[in-house]
Amino acid sequence: MKRKKSIILLSAVILLGVIFWISYHYYFSEPDPFLSKGVIKKQIDEYHQQEVKEIQDIIFLGEKHVVVLFISIQYDYAQAFWEWRNNQWLSIGHNSMGSYTVWKLDKSDSESFYLIWNVRPAPNLSYIEIVGQRERQYGITQGNDYYHPEMQLMKRIDITTEQSGVEKISNAWGKVIPNFQLPTNQTNDFFVVSPSANKLTFGWVPYGTNHDILSVDDYISGNNGSGSGGGNKAFIFRLTADELN
Known part of the structure; x- marks a missing residue:
């Protein structure tokens, strides 16, 4: 009887050890190279319907x-994203819309936010400004006075x-970005031109060599790309110029 109990106990310990080893290997192992x-191009094509002409970085x-920066055969300057999860490299999205991306590696830590860009060049394009702004607001809600100062x-x-790059977002921006929210009827995780209930807007503005804002006729950032x-x-x-404070 004692021998049988010892065998059962030993089997349980071995089983727990195997489960622990599998769990550790699955969730906590160091990433593979x-x-x-070739695999990057195949996954971008398969998962995001983007045929890659050139991998830039x-x-x-x-x-x-x-982050993989690439040019598609439609000459969209694009970005694709991978994360090591569940013991494999998972393709978790792309951006070929000529827009910019904020990747929040940890939503609870503003110091883990990165700005990513891959700009289509043009002879008349000199620089881009990323703008976060809010008009001054004051009033009464539910019997309480409120005041929000102008912010930019x-x-x-x-x-x-x-022309392209990745940069950790400064602490000042990191604290503000979580406050730029979508209207409640929006479901996609995009920062859009439409202001939220707090009238916050966040976007980018292209400028020419003469420091004038370029219109959509002056500069086209993409060929109707997509994002996921x-x-x-x-x-x-x-x-646009009309949307700036």
């Missing part, structure tokens, strides 16, 4: 997040030297 360019954000944040990207992924990523769309 990233995918080859492969950028690691830590060990478990990767701005980041300039010199396209002549920084949602989750911790947000796509930043274009603002």
